[in-house]
Amino acid sequence: MSTPFLDLSRRQLLSLGAASLAIGLPTLAQASIAPSSPAPDFTLKSLDGPNLRLQEQRGKVVLLNFWATWCGPCREEMPQLNKLYEKYRPSGFTLLGVNVDEDSRNAAGVASQLGVKFPVLLDSDKRVSKLYQLSTMPSTVMIDRDGRVRFLTRGYKSGTELEYDQQIRALLKE
Amino acid sequence: MVVIKSPHARSGGLPPEGARAADRQSRIRARHLIRAAGKALARVLGLGSGLFGGMAGTAQAVDLPPDHAEAMLHVYDGGGVRAAGPAVLIRKSLFNKVSLSATYYVDAVSNASIDVVTTASKYSETRQQLDLGIDYAVRDSLIHVSASSGKEPDYIAQTFGVDVSQEVFGGMTTVNLGFTEGHDAVGRKGEQGYFDHAEHWQYRLGATQILTPRWLASANVEALADEGYLGSPYRAARVFGTLVPENVPRTRSGRAIKFRALGDISDWFRGGSWGAGQRHSMHAEYRYYWDNWGIKAHTLEGGYSRYFGDKWLGDSWLRFNRQSAALFYSDNAPVETLYHTTNRQLGTFNSWSLGGRATYEYAKVPGRYDIKLSGSLEYVRFDYQDFTDSRTGKPYAFNGALLQLYLTANF
Amino acid sequence: MSAVMPPFRAGRTVAVLALLAGAALLQGCAPIEPWVQPYERERLADPIMQLSRDTLAERHRDHVFTVREGARGATGVQGGGCGCN
Numbered sequence: 056m057s058t059p060f061l062d063l064s065r066r067q068l069l070s071l072g073a074a075s076l077a078i079g080l081p082t083l084a085q086a087s088i089a090p091s092s093p094a095p096d097f098t099l100k101s102l103d104g105p106n107l108r109l110q111e112q113r114g115k116v117v118l119l120n121f122w123a124t125w126c127g128p129c130r131e132e133m134p135q136l137n138k139l140y141e142k143y144r145p146s147g148f149t150l151l152g153v154n155v156d157e158d159s160r161n162a163a164g165v166a167s168q169l170g171v172k173f174p175v176l177l178d179s180d181k182r183v184s185k186l187y188q189l190s191t192m193p194s195t196v197m198i199d200r201d202g203r204v205r206f207l208t209r210g211y212k213s214g215t216e217l218e219y220d221q222q223i224r225a226l227l228k229e
Numbered sequence: 230m231v232v233i234k235s236p237h238a239r240s241g242g243l244p245p246e247g248a249r250a251a252d253r254q255s256r257i258r259a260r261h262l263i264r265a266a267g268k269a270l271a272r273v274l275g276l277g278s279g280l281f282g283g284m285a286g287t288a289q290a291v292d293l294p295p296d297h298a299e300a301m302l303h304v305y306d307g308g309g310v311r312a313a314g315p316a317v318l319i320r321k322s323l324f325n326k327v328s329l330s331a332t333y334y335v336d337a338v339s340n341a342s343i344d345v346v347t348t349a350s351k352y353s354e355t356r357q358q359l360d361l362g363i364d365y366a367v368r369d370s371l372i373h374v375s376a377s378s379g380k381e382p383d384y385i386a387q388t389f390g391v392d393v394s395q396e397v398f399g400g401m402t403t404v405n406l407g408f409t410e411g412h413d414a415v416g417r418k419g420e421q422g423y424f425d426h427a428e429h430w431q432y433r434l435g436a437t438q439i440l441t442p443r444w445l446a447s448a449n450v451e452a453l454a455d456e457g458y459l460g461s462p463y464r465a466a467r468v469f470g471t472l473v474p475e476n477v478p479r480t481r482s483g484r485a486i487k488f489r490a491l492g493d494i495s496d497w498f499r500g501g502s503w504g505a506g507q508r509h510s511m512h513a514e515y516r517y518y519w520d521n522w523g524i525k526a527h528t529l530e531g532g533y534s535r536y537f538g539d540k541w542l543g544d545s546w547l548r549f550n551r552q553s554a555a556l557f558y559s560d561n562a563p564v565e566t567l568y569h570t571t572n573r574q575l576g577t578f579n580s581w582s583l584g585g586r587a588t589y590e591y592a593k594v595p596g597r598y599d600i601k602l603s604g605s606l607e608y609v610r611f612d613y614q615d616f617t618d619s620r621t622g623k624p625y626a627f628n629g630a631l632l633q634l635y636l637t638a639n640f
Numbered sequence: 641m642s643a644v645m646p647p648f649r650a651g652r653t654v655a656v657l658a659l660l661a662g663a664a665l666l667q668g669c670a671p672i673e674p675w676v677q678p679y680e681r682e683r684l685a686d687p688i689m690q691l692s693r694d695t696l697a698e699r700h701r702d703h704v705f706t707v708r709e710g711a712r713g714a715t716g717v718q719g720g721g722c723g724c725n
Contacts, residue, residue: 125685127292130596155679165595184679190399192678213325301696305704316696332696338724356722375718384723392718399674411721429721431713437691442680447691451713461723485713491691493683510688518711526711534688542688552710575710605697611708631704633697 088188090205094119094198097183099153099176102163107151107176110202116143116226117198118150118219121178121189124165125156128211129193133169135216139223140173146227147200153178155189195219199226291396293328293366296321298638307609307629309341314355328364333357343627344573347619348465348472352418356381369396383416383462385423392433400439407433417462427457444492453520455481466569468562475570477557483520489513498535509535523556524575542588544605550580560615573616573625582609584631598640607631692716 088095094117098108109117120136122129133152140150150173154162159177166175178184187196190209197206197219206222208215297320304313314335322328334357341351358379365372371394379386390409397404411429416422435449459477466475491512498504516528532546555575557568584607593599609629618625687693702717707724 121679123679123682124595125682127295127596155682157682168595181677181679184677189677189679192681297695299694299696301700303697303700316700318696332699334696334699336722356724358722373718379722381723386721386723388721390718400678401674401676407718409718413721413723415723427721433714435714435716439676439681439684442676443683445684445689445691449714449716453713483713485711487714489691491689493686493689495683508683508686508688510686512691516711516714518713520710522710524710526709528711536688550705550709550711555710574708580705580709603694603697607701609704631701633700635694635697637694 088196088204088207090207092204094196094202094204095186096202097186099178099183102159102166102175102177107174109151109198112149112151112198113202114147114200116148116200116223118148118223119153119187119196119198120150121153121155121184121187121192121194123155123192124161126192130165130169131213132193132211132215133166133171135219137170137172139216139219143223143227148223148227149173151176153183155179155181155184155192197222197226199229291366291369291371291394293322293325293371294320294330294364295639296328297330298640299635301633301635303634304632305629308611308627309343309346310338310629311341312336312338326365330360330362330364332360332362334360343618343620343625344464349463354382356384358386370394383418385414385416387412388429390431402439403437405433405435405437407431409433413457415458415462424462425458427455427459429456430454443494443496444490446488446490448489449485449487451485453481453483453485460570461572464570464572466562466571467560468565468569470561473569475572476568477570477572478522478568481520481522483518483522483524485516485518487514487516489515504535504537507536507538509533522575523554524552526550526552540590542590544584544586544588546584548580548582548584551578553577554615558615560617571616573613576616577614578611578616579614580609580611582607584608586633598638600636600638603633603635603637605631605633 094109096108096110098106101107109119118136118139120132122133124130136150136152140148152166152171152173152175154166154175155178156162157179159179162175162177176183187194193211195206195208196204197208199205205226208218297318299316299318301316302313303316305311314337316332316334318330318332320328320330336356336358337353338356339351339353345351356379358377360375360377362373362375365374373390373392373394375388375390375392377386377388377390388409388411390407392405392407394403394405396402409429409431411427413427413429414423415425415427417424430453432452433449434451435447437445437447439445457479459479459481460475462474464475465472467473489512492510494509494511495507498507498509511531511533513531514529516526518524518526518528528548528550530546530548532544534542534544536542554577555570557566558570558572558575560571560576562569584605586603586605588601588603591600591602607630609631610626611629612626613624616625617623683689692698699717702715703722703724706712707722
């Protein structure tokens with residue numbers, strides 16, 4: 056005859072299991088950056104000099120890309136983003152590259168080396184990164200003409216730019 | 230904490246039905262606990278059930294190691310031993326799925342060490358080693374399989390290893406597991422074939438943790454086991470003042486544990502005159518090794534590095550190693566024991582080393598390739614406490630130096 | 641050895657709490673967000689912050705010491721063998 060485990064009945068153990076799972080349930084409170092929620096507004100200084108505000112881009116489809124010079128996949132992605140920018144810009148599309156380097160000179164150097172044509176915004180104090188709950192580098196947020204977040208892409212692998220292309224087309228049609 | 234009182238929650242907790250029901254109850258409880266633990270483990274490892282799907286909403290995939298090439302010239306001169314040779318390494322990824330690597334290493338040794346000089350005569354030989362490896366990335370894990378073959382005129386060593394490294398906790402922690410197995414064929418100069426063999430096993434477990442945006446730390450443990458001929462057919466042991474062939478056990482089992490910390494300390498130099506505005510880093514590590522031959526060793530190392538402008542990087546380090554002798558080690562055994570060795574590698578000694586390296590960034594195109602040239606020089610000193618230099622009668626000590634000149638390229 | 645009771649009742653509550661805490665801690669790794677965000681890892685991405693920078697150089701250095709010292713292992717260098725005794 057075995058000693059019962061901790062003298063708990065089956066029901067007590069069930070509730071114990073449920074309780075520990077409940078404690079562990081992830082706080083998916085990052086739901087504020089989820090598709091269909093409004094994209095948080097911000098104003099950042101751009102590499103060229105003037106400040107740029109997200110709200111001013113209403114009416115255009117915006118691709119917001121977070122990158123850094125020290126992030127390999129980010130650098131791989133830049134030429135692809137450049138192509139997309141040049142392709143869809145006449146149709147009411149704009150691309151904002153938010154750079155999170157501590158030293159903006161690095162951003163300027165790499166941006167010119169890669170021949171980046173789209174506006175590069177400087178977020179060295181990470182304010183906007185925190186606002187957008189940036190959890191992967193690089194990350195891309197696709198915003199529609201009404202300023203709502205529609206697609207979220209985390210990371211970059213070759214082929215991701217085809218997804219962006221499809222998403223931009225779909226949003227431009229609206 | 231939610232606890233529901235059940236009708237059976239009395240002092241004994243056992244339902245009156247009897248032993249069989251109690252067995253069933255404890256089995257169900259065990260199942261619940263195992264399931265909860267399994268779910269927890271799966272969550273932590275990010276293997277994620279559909280519901281929870283990974284840590285903090287990231288589907289982070291680990292990258293294959295970057296394509297890489299290295300070419301090195303290495304020289305060691307110390308204690309009468311001179312070993313030099315080239316080494317090359319190539320790593321290339323295929324189809325973005327696997328990364329293949331190959332290393333070829335040559336060691337041309339000219340040995341006039343104290344053992345050789347006092348008990349034999351100077352000799353030269355060349356060792357060649359070829360390593361092949363495959364790296365494969367699966368989501369957050371990197372699997373590395375390697376095989377290596379080393380050949381000397383009187384020794385062949387083949388090893389095979391697997392290492393898995395897994396990123397967990399949003400990429401802040403990397404856990405690695407590894408296993409290496411080695412099979413050696415031991416021969417003797419002047420003889421045909423191999424008179425004996427040796428087998429080696431190593432099991433590794435480690436974790437690297439990002440502590441802050443500036444600091445990281447790692448802990449590694451390794452269990453080593455060896456079996457077979459673990460001595461040297463050329464080495465003599467001294468027993469009662471006479472030289473006899475050494476006799477070491479045919480098994481050896483050891484453990485090593487190492488702690489490391491590495492930090493960016495640029496902020497300490499921000500205001501001053503030494504490298505303000507440059508990146509600086511420092512590292513410290515400690516390893517403790519012990520085995521069933523009675524050897525205990527403490528190894529401490531610390532280093533400091535900094536950039537000089539955009540192109541130059543300097544490193545400096547200091548290493549200290551202190552070891553206590555194996556049980557059957559003796560400089561001149563006063564009693565006849567089953568195992569006896571006068572191999573100073575197994576004796577009591579301190580070793581110090583001081584080194585520096587300079588690296589020059591020859592070319593850099595971000596995202597495309599970079600080429601670096603490095604040169605490093607390290608002075609070593611070994612001080613033996615219980616090994617006598619029979620030429621002088623004093624405890625033996627020697628100085629040596631390591632020189633490495635190499636080129637590394639990422640592409 | 642039939643139905644031997646644990647000598648302390650309070651032990652049951654403590655054990656239950658410990659179990660709960662343990663499970664919560666294991667699973668609780670999720671609600672504890674990684675405290676170093678990816679965009680804060682700039683310094684850690686620099687070569688000066690790599691634990692292992694140059695493979696060949698490290699292998700050679702590890703070999704030089706392993707061959708002369710009785711201690712080995714846990715260095716992060718995956719070794720081949722040799723008869724360098």
